[in-house]
Amino acid sequence: MNILNLFAAMPGAVAQGLIWGITSIGIYITFRILDIADLSVDGSLCTGGAVCIMMMLSGQNVFVSLLVATLAGMAAGLATGIFHTFMGIPAILAGILTQLGLYSVNLKIMGKSNQAINVDKYDLLVSLRYIKNVAFYKNTIFVVAIIIVLLIAALYWFFGTELGCALRATGCNSNMSRAQGINTNMSKVLGLVISNGLVALSGGLLSQYQGFADINMGRGAIVIGLAAVIIGEAIFGKIFRNFALKLLGVAFGSILYYIVLQVVIWMGIDTDLLKLLSALVVAVFLAIPYWKGKYFTKPTIKKGENQNAGN
Amino acid sequence: MLEIRNVTKVFNPGTVNEKVALNDFSLTLEEGDFVTVIGGNGAGKSTMMNAIAGVWPVDAGQILIDGVDVTKLSEHKRAKYLGRVFQDPMTGTAATMGIDENLALAKRRGKFRSLKGGTSKKEREEYKELLKILGLGLEDRLTSKVGLLSGGQRQALTLLMATLVKPKLLLLDEHTAALDPKTAAKVLETTEVIVNRDHLTTLMITHNMKDAIAHGNRLIMMHEGRVIYDVRGEEKKNLHVSDLLKKFEEVSGGEFANDRMMLTN
Numbered sequence: 001m002n003i004l005n006l007f008a009a010m011p012g013a014v015a016q017g018l019i020w021g022i023t024s025i026g027i028y029i030t031f032r033i034l035d036i037a038d039l040s041v042d043g044s045l046c047t048g049g050a051v052c053i054m055m056m057l058s059g060q061n062v063f064v065s066l067l068v069a070t071l072a073g074m075a076a077g078l079a080t081g082i083f084h085t086f087m088g089i090p091a092i093l094a095g096i097l098t099q100l101g102l103y104s105v106n107l108k109i110m111g112k113s114n115q116a117i118n119v120d121k122y123d124l125l126v127s128l129r130y131i132k133n134v135a136f137y138k139n140t141i142f143v144v145a146i147i148i149v150l151l152i153a154a155l156y157w158f159f160g161t162e163l164g165c166a167l168r169a170t171g172c173n174s175n176m177s178r179a180q181g182i183n184t185n186m187s188k189v190l191g192l193v194i195s196n197g198l199v200a201l202s203g204g205l206l207s208q209y210q211g212f213a214d215i216n217m218g219r220g221a222i223v224i225g226l227a228a229v230i231i232g233e234a235i236f237g238k239i240f241r242n243f244a245l246k247l248l249g250v251a252f253g254s255i256l257y258y259i260v261l262q263v264v265i266w267m268g269i270d271t272d273l274l275k276l277l278s279a280l281v282v283a284v285f286l287a288i289p290y291w292k293g294k295y296f297t298k299p300t301i302k303k304g305e306n307q308n309a310g311n
Numbered sequence: 312m313l314e315i316r317n318v319t320k321v322f323n324p325g326t327v328n329e330k331v332a333l334n335d336f337s338l339t340l341e342e343g344d345f346v347t348v349i350g351g352n353g354a355g356k357s358t359m360m361n362a363i364a365g366v367w368p369v370d371a372g373q374i375l376i377d378g379v380d381v382t383k384l385s386e387h388k389r390a391k392y393l394g395r396v397f398q399d400p401m402t403g404t405a406a407t408m409g410i411d412e413n414l415a416l417a418k419r420r421g422k423f424r425s426l427k428g429g430t431s432k433k434e435r436e437e438y439k440e441l442l443k444i445l446g447l448g449l450e451d452r453l454t455s456k457v458g459l460l461s462g463g464q465r466q467a468l469t470l471l472m473a474t475l476v477k478p479k480l481l482l483l484d485e486h487t488a489a490l491d492p493k494t495a496a497k498v499l500e501t502t503e504v505i506v507n508r509d510h511l512t513t514l515m516i517t518h519n520m521k522d523a524i525a526h527g528n529r530l531i532m533m534h535e536g537r538v539i540y541d542v543r544g545e546e547k548k549n550l551h552v553s554d555l556l557k558k559f560e561e562v563s564g565g566e567f568a569n570d571r572m573m574l575t576n
Contacts (some may be wrong), residue, residue, distance in 0.1 A: 151375050158426075165408075165429035172405040179364070179403070180472070181420040242492035291494055 006266045009083065013262040017255030019126070019205045020224055022151065024232070024254040025247050026198030027225030033159075034171040034191040036084075039095030039226065041199045043102030044076040044183075045218030048200025052108040053117050062125045066204045073200020074193045082282040083190030104216055116212040124208045130197030133155055139208065147205075148251050151198065151230040156244040199225075204297050220275055223282050226304075228254035236266045312512045313340040313363070313480050317492075318372030332358035334361075334536035336372070340480070345506055348521040349555065350533035351563070356516045357398075358469050359438065359533070360484050377479045391421030394473030394511075396466065396486040403469030406458030410449060413457055414438045417472035439570055441471060442498045445501055455549040463494030467501055481506065484514040487522075499526070520552045534562050 023045060030038040049068040055065035064144045076098055083094035107113065119127045126140040158164045170187035177184050185286055199221065207213035232246075232253025240249040265271060320333040332355045338551045340346060350356050362369050363376075365386040376384050397403050398514060404413050415430040415438075435453060442450040444469045451459075457465060466486055473481060483502065487495035506513050517523050522531055530547050533554065534539035539562045542550065 075465050160429050161426045162415075162424040162429050163426055164415060164482060165412060166424045169405045172407045173402070175397070175402050176405055177416075178386045179390055179393075179395045179397075181387050181422075182386075182416070182424070183387045189558075 003103070004006075006263065007034055009262050009266065010259065012128065013139045013258040014255055015085060015126070015131055015144065015209065016206075017258035018084035018141060018148060019202055019209055020258065021144075021251035021254035023221055024225045024228035025151065025155070026195040027222065027223065028229050028247065028250045029195040029198070031226065031229060032171075033168055034195075035299060036091040036171075036188065036192070037076075037095070037222070038080060038195060039092060039093075039222050040076055040080040040098035040192070040196060042218045043099035043106065044073040044196040044199045045203035045221045046072050046106045046204070046213070046215060047076055047102055047109070048203025049051065049113070049217055051104045052204030053115050053207050053213040054109055056117055056122050057115065062123060063206075064200060066125070068270075069204035070197045070201040076200070077192040077196030077220050080196070081192040084192070085185035085188055089265075096201045098148070110213060110215070114212055117208065122128070125136065126205050126209045128211065140253055144166035144205065148248075152247045152251075155247060158279045159243060161223060162272040165255060167269040189260045197260070216279075220278065223278050224254075224257065226273065226285070226286070227257050227278060227282045230255050230282065234285070240254075241300075268306070312342045312344070312371075313338070313514070314375040314379055315339070315359070316373040316375070317361070318359075318362055318374065319370045320355075320362055320367075321370055324370075331536055333362060333369070336536055336538070338538060339533070340512055340514065342512055344529055345509050345511075346515070346528035346529045346531060347527045348514060348516045348531050348533060349518070349520060349523045352490060355535040355536040356533055360395075360482050360516065363389075363480070365483060366391055379510060392479040394476075394478030394481045396469045396473050396481075396483045397461050398485040398488050400462035400469070400489055401404070402467040402533070403463050403472065404457045407456060409454045410457055410460075411435050411438055411453045413468065414441075414472060414475060417475045422474050441475070444504065445471065446497075446575070461494075463490050463498060464497050464568055466490060468495075470498065470502060470505065474509060474511065477509055477511070479512065481513040482509045483513065484502070485518060502526075520555050524548075524550045524552070524555070532558060534559075 023041065025039060030036045051072045052065045055068055056062060060068075079101070080094045080098040083089045083097055084091050084207065089097070099174070116293065117124070119129050124130075130138055130140045159168060166182045167175065167190060168189045169180070169182060170184045173190070174184045178186070183300070195254055197239040203218065229250050231252070232249035235256070236245070236249035240246050262295060264274070265278070269277075315336060315338045318333050318336045319331070321482065322330045322332055330353070334355075335407065336355070338359075338361065348356050348359070361367065363374060365381065365384060365441060369382065372382070373380060376389070378526050379392070381389050395403070405416070408416075411434075416435060416559075418434065439489075440451040440455060442453075447464050449464065449468065457468065460468065466489075469488070487498050490498060502515075503526060505511070513527070521546070524547070528542035528547065529541070530550070531538050539560050
């Protein structure tokens, strides 16, 4: 257990954490803003990766490839949205259906279960190899950080618009939203589209980073994303009140997740157990607010004239 | 203004829990009418409001608002014509959003929501002025999250939101029932002020017979999904709670209204 090995692995962990940070921001939109646990992301992450790699292998520019990957993810989100709203399927199940369907779609996109891309032959935006000994503007950490800042700025703007406010209201109180003339089904579909677009973009970057797209690359993406959201909120929730900062907190949460993961690996844990560990950690963190409410709340007696105000 | 023609709504049809909530129900409101609605539990009062608001489709009949047939319109489309305040103070507002953001959502009721800014500085000034009417000091807490407000404050805010864009019809579904008497009186007073100021056509459900007599120009009593008593003008002004109770006993065959009606009178 050489501590230097751990330090050497850190930049890679940060880069991966940042790329997954985009996924986590996407998951934040559905999970926190829309109050939907969207499992389609496990499939759309891979869709993004698959589309991006196949487009690049066919000679497309990296930016065009990422754009199309994002659009493909949006289409996946649209499918989940239609399952959920138009067909009345519970959100969780709608996501699972999309995820399962995407398995076939992803195989068809790639033609086989794994497609590699050579960093020396193609002009990649991010890569394992662009972490050390490259100009800072080519450094993956720098590139992804810029992308995240741009995305957060765009989302901050969007959720401040009339349409974005309608989306937030839908997640907060759908009865009230409909009473105020908001088409809550539309809002949900739109939220799922945006979220899955971000996740697919993240998948496109991830596949470039690791040098291949794999049919299993999205497995457990929802759990990693939720972990990042929860870690981000637990650590930065008290200081990051503003919406943009909250999103930044989620990205930081994702980085922390990968750093912790790296430490755990460095400590020599069996890597086969990592997913089990992630699942348990997320389960416990999701339980904390529930436990808090159930076991640690003391009945409070409010003083003043409003004590019976129905609140 | 509002025309409900022979509307029927049955819940759980074909089961042991079958409940005819609205039974060939008809009601017509004139422009500027302020109608109070009373009736026992399960009389169909809230069902009538939900039918007007389009929470679910009705089984039969027609609903027209200002001459427009809205029977087949979805809930969010009908919102263009309606201002609604609910019984539960939590229902009418978005808790995690600011007071200004909630008002801004209401300001855009019935309009297309674009990618323009969700609230403007000019709007916020306007909201401050409007909040002063409530007399709750909310004008100084414009960006506070609504979740921090008390039930009474939230209900007053919902009322303001419902009337921010003048509705063709204001639906108040026992909007003071969950509040303490003092707060309830205050919210009711504000209701009266806003309704009179904007000459709103209003339908107000209440379980308080005194309030039902004191407010509005017309009173209807519902029982088993129908209107069983409809009184307006001078005749309504001269009503007493005892008259309403007698009327109720007459139609329900002695069985008495409900505990809540008793307790509050």
